[in-house]
Amino acid sequence: MTAALALGDDALVLSHRLGEWAGHAPVLEEEVALANIALDLLGQARVLLSLAGDEDELAYLREERAFRNVQLVEQPNGDFAQTIARQLYFSTYQELLYERLARGTGPFAPLAAKAVKEVAYHRDHAEHWTLRLGDGTDESHERMRRGLDALWRFTGELFEPVEGCEVEWHTLHDAWLTRITSVLERATLAVPEGPRRGGWAAGAGRQGIHTEPFGRMLAEMQHLHRSHPGATW
Amino acid sequence: MTTMAADAGAYEAVFDAALAADERIEPRDWMPDEYRASLVRQMAQHAHSEIIGMQPEANWITRAPSLRRKAILMAKVQDEAGHGLYLYSAAETLGTSRDELLDKLHSGRQKYSSIFNYPTLTWADVGAIGWLVDGAAITNQVPLCRCSYGPYARAMVRICKEESFHQRQGYELLLALSRGTEAQHAMAQDAVDRWWWPSLMMFGPPDDASAHSARSMAWKIKRHSNDELRQRFVDICVPQAESLGLTLPDPELRWSEERGHYDFGPIDWDEFREVLRGNGPCNAQRITQRRRAHEEGAWVREAAAAYAAKHGEAQA
Numbered sequence: 259m260t261a262a263l264a265l266g267d268d269a270l271v272l273s274h275r276l277g278e279w280a281g282h283a284p285v286l287e288e289e290v291a292l293a294n295i296a297l298d299l300l301g302q303a304r305v306l307l308s309l310a311g312d313e314d315e316l317a318y319l320r321e322e323r324a325f326r327n328v329q330l331v332e333q334p335n336g337d338f339a340q341t342i343a344r345q346l347y348f349s350t351y352q353e354l355l356y357e358r359l360a361r362g363t364g365p366f367a368p369l370a371a372k373a374v375k376e377v378a379y380h381r382d383h384a385e386h387w388t389l390r391l392g393d394g395t396d397e398s399h400e401r402m403r404r405g406l407d408a409l410w411r412f413t414g415e416l417f418e419p420v421e422g423c424e425v426e427w428h429t430l431h432d433a434w435l436t437r438i439t440s441v442l443e444r445a446t447l448a449v450p451e452g453p454r455r456g457g458w459a460a461g462a463g464r465q466g467i468h469t470e471p472f473g474r475m476l477a478e479m480q481h482l483h484r485s486h487p488g489a490t491w
Numbered sequence: 492m493t494t495m496a497a498d499a500g501a502y503e504a505v506f507d508a509a510l511a512a513d514e515r516i517e518p519r520d521w522m523p524d525e526y527r528a529s530l531v532r533q534m535a536q537h538a539h540s541e542i543i544g545m546q547p548e549a550n551w552i553t554r555a556p557s558l559r560r561k562a563i564l565m566a567k568v569q570d571e572a573g574h575g576l577y578l579y580s581a582a583e584t585l586g587t588s589r590d591e592l593l594d595k596l597h598s599g600r601q602k603y604s605s606i607f608n609y610p611t612l613t614w615a616d617v618g619a620i621g622w623l624v625d626g627a628a629i630t631n632q633v634p635l636c637r638c639s640y641g642p643y644a645r646a647m648v649r650i651c652k653e654e655s656f657h658q659r660q661g662y663e664l665l666l667a668l669s670r671g672t673e674a675q676h677a678m679a680q681d682a683v684d685r686w687w688w689p690s691l692m693m694f695g696p697p698d699d700a701s702a703h704s705a706r707s708m709a710w711k712i713k714r715h716s717n718d719e720l721r722q723r724f725v726d727i728c729v730p731q732a733e734s735l736g737l738t739l740p741d742p743e744l745r746w747s748e749e750r751g752h753y754d755f756g757p758i759d760w761d762e763f764r765e766v767l768r769g770n771g772p773c774n775a776q777r778i779t780q781r782r783r784a785h786e787e788g789a790w791v792r793e794a795a796a797a798y799a800a801k802h803g804e805a806q807a
Contacts, residue, residue, distance in 0.1 A: 270558075277561075280549035280568050281780065284788020285795075286542065286576055286589075293569035300562050307558075314557050338791050393801065394794025401790070482614055483556040489672050491557040491664075 260326065261366070261422030263316070264464060266306030267327035270317060271472075272348060273299035274479055275335055284338050291383055295345070298376040305369050318483035322466075322473050329463040330412035332472040336405060339398065342387040343405035346441065349381035351416045354433050358425040366423070385441050392445025399446065406442070407450045414454030415462045510711055515641035518584040526710055529703065530640050531585050532601070533712065535592045538578035539603035541571045543596075543777050547611040548620060556614060563660055564617060570653045577649065581642040597782045604628075605763070606693050608771030615668055615675075615682035621661015622735075623683070623690040623728070629654045630724045631694065634714035643712075662731065669736045676736075683732070684740045691755075692763045694721040725753050 276296035283289040307313040330348055335341045356377055359370035391402040417431040439449050460467050483491075502521035509516060516522055545568050552568065555561035579589040595601040606624055611617065632654065635647040668679035695701055695717040707713035715723075725744075732739050743756035765771070 274553065277552045277565055280552055280565070281545045282784045282787075284784070284791035286572055286579070288791075289542075289545070289572035290569055290576065293565055293572065297562060297565050297569065300558065300565065304558050304562070317558055318556075338788065390795050390798040391791070394798045395790065397790050398794030398797075478553050482554045486556070486672060486674060489556075489675055491560050491667060491671075 261420050262306045262310040264326040264420045265366070265423075266303050266310065266316070267325050268331050268348075268352070269299040269306060270303035271325070271327045271475070272331035272344075273297075273303060274475065275331065275333075275344075276341075278335055279341070288338075292341075295380045295383065298373070298380065302369065302373050302376075306366075309365065314483070318480045322468055322476055324466060325463070325468065325472070325476075326466065327463050327468075328412065328415045329467075329469050329472075330409060330416065332463070332468060332475060333409060333412065334471050336408070337401055338387075339391050339401035340405035340408060342384055342391065343402065343409050345380060346384040346388050346406075346438070347409060347413050347416070349377055349384050350437050350441075351430075351434055353377045353381045354430050354437075355423070355425060358430065359423065362424055364422070364424055388441055388447070389445045392442070392447040402445070403447055406447065407452075410450035411453055411455065412462075415464065418462075418464055420464065510639055513639075513711070515644065516639050517641045525706075526712075527585050529707060529710070530643065530712060531582055531587050531592075532703075533707070534578055534582040534585075534643055535587070535595065535601050536603060538575050538582065538592065539596045539601060540607065541575040541578060543603040543607045543781060545571045546777055546780060547607055547609070547773075548617060550611050551614060551617050554614070555617075560664065563664075567621075567657050567660065570657070574646075574650050574653070577646040581646045584642045593785065597778070597785060599769075599778070602767075603777075604693060605766045605771065606689050607777060608766050608774045609686070609689050610773050612685075613678050613682060615665065615678040616686070618661045618664035618668060618679065619682035619686040621657050621659075622665055622731070623661075623686045624693070625654050625658040625661060626728065627690045627693040627724050629658055630720050630727070634720075635712075637711075637714060639711035662735070665735055665737065679735075680737050683737050687740050688758065688762075689766075691721055691725070691758055692760075694718070694724065696760065696763070722752050725755050729753050 273296045276292050276299070279292045279296075280289065283292055303317075304313050307316045310316060330344060333340075333344055335344075353374060356370040356374040359366045360374050361367075388402065391398040393399070416434070417427050419427050442449050456462065458467070503523065506516065506520070506522055506526075509520070516526075548564060548571075549568050552561065552564055555564050579592060582592060583589065592601065596603065606627075611620070629651060632647055632651050636644055636651055638644045638647065665679050665683070668675040670676075695704075698704060698716045698718045701717055704713065704716060708716070729739065729744065729746075741756045743754060745754055746752075747754045766774070769775075
């Protein structure tokens with residue numbers, strides 16, 4: 259199931275990155291909020307990966323090239339602004355995608371219908387922080403701008419059709435861009451310019467082509483499980 | 492006697508009568524300054540322990556060996572952040588802000604539970620913390636649900652419910668390891684061996700050497716002595732260790748018919764004092780990470796405040 263892996267890996271990997279914030283967040287309320295989002299995503303990942311096989315085998319025993327997540331979600335946390343930029347881009351996309359999947363009759367409709375409520379909160383959380391950081395202090399404005407710019411080149415991949423997801427990707431993209439533009443305007447930030455994808459013809463995350471930090475993330479995530487082959491936990 | 496002193500005397504009589512009747516003291520009630528200070532000290536230390544305690548467990552979130560265990564661990568660390576929030580809020584009812592308390596933590600003027608100055612070296616440590624450290628915390632904290640100060644007692648009711656959930660999860664994690672492969676069993680035993688004695692130290696010094704105990708008991712902030720609670724904890728753990736198929740690292744541990752309790756060996760109070768003084772394996776690391784997170788987050792908090800000021804928004 260290509261789609262279950264693609265959507266499941268998106269959720270799994272972003273959840274992992276958000277989990278790295280535990281104990282490092284800028285304020286106690288954000289320890290709770292980031293963990294909450296990470297937990298929602300992990301819950302989604304477990305349902306989706308279970309549609310494709312055994313959740314733990316898929317998470318812990320696949321090699322880097324077999325992961326189908328978009329490159330956006332595997333990007334390191336950076337500072338809080340970069341984490342928020344990643345979340346804004348992704349949650350806006352995920353909400354629009356899940357709204358459409360929930361209305362359909364495909365295998366993801368039940369999950370999407372439940373998850374879309376969670377994702378609406380993730381998107382709302384990211385929008386509020388985008389506003390606070392964009393329209394906060396000079397420093398926060400600059401950091402938010404840098405975060406948005408740095409991740410802009412990973413946003414094109416979000417709208418590459420995923421086999422098995424019956425959605426109109428063009429209209430999804432247009433809705434995404436409208437929404438992002440409106441939030442950034444309110445946050446006194448400009449929509450980044452520049453390419454939305456890399457120039458490498460081999461493709462990107464959906465083709466199993468990832469960025470260098472991803473291998474290290476997997477090494478950390480998988481090492482204990484792989485050190486005890488066949489063990490149950 | 493001046494009028495003010497007479498008033499204070501009357502207030503004190505009302506306070507004493509409330510304590511004697513086992514009524515709750517509420518934020519607007521008059522209370523002795525020392526009662527207030529003692530509560531702030533204890534609640535702050537408890538809140539600090541929750542947020543510092545996130546670190547040794549968060550150390551394993553990114554390496555949790557199954558997605559189910561990862562979800563459980565993330566939820567647990569999140570609960571601890573939540574407990575920190577309730578406790579700082581409860582302390583605010585006594586007129587002490589979270590910022591002020593965090594500042595005291597960061598500058599070393601207030602403490603957190605010394606247990607978190609020990610490292611989590613293997614995955615089994617996550618289980619040992621749940622079973623032993625949360626188990627000891629619950630033994631200490633359940634009586635606090637009847638503490639004389641209302642907001643603290645109410646926060647503790649909620650916290651204890653979640654803690655007992657954590658304790659069961661820790662036990663269950665260790666059980667899975669103990670019944671797993673040889674390597675997993677050894678990992679579980681090693682973790683219990685390392686965490687047992689520090690967990691017993693969590694109840695604090697023996698009663699005859701405890702600085703704040705007698706007064707806290709008179710104020711009904713504290714309901715049982717350190718040694719009573721320690722004994723209760725040992726009595727609970729011994730049969731649980733047997734069910735786990737693990738041993739406890741104390742050759743003197745045996746049932747005493749005469750006392751109706753388990754006898755246990757002497758605690759190394761030199762180690763306790765050393766770790767308390769800052770010489771534990773992770774004291775410097777824990778406080779450095781906490782300070783760094785706070786300092787690196789300063790610009791975020793400033794941005795939220797600036798935005799709130801511009802837009803009249805209630806602060807995050």
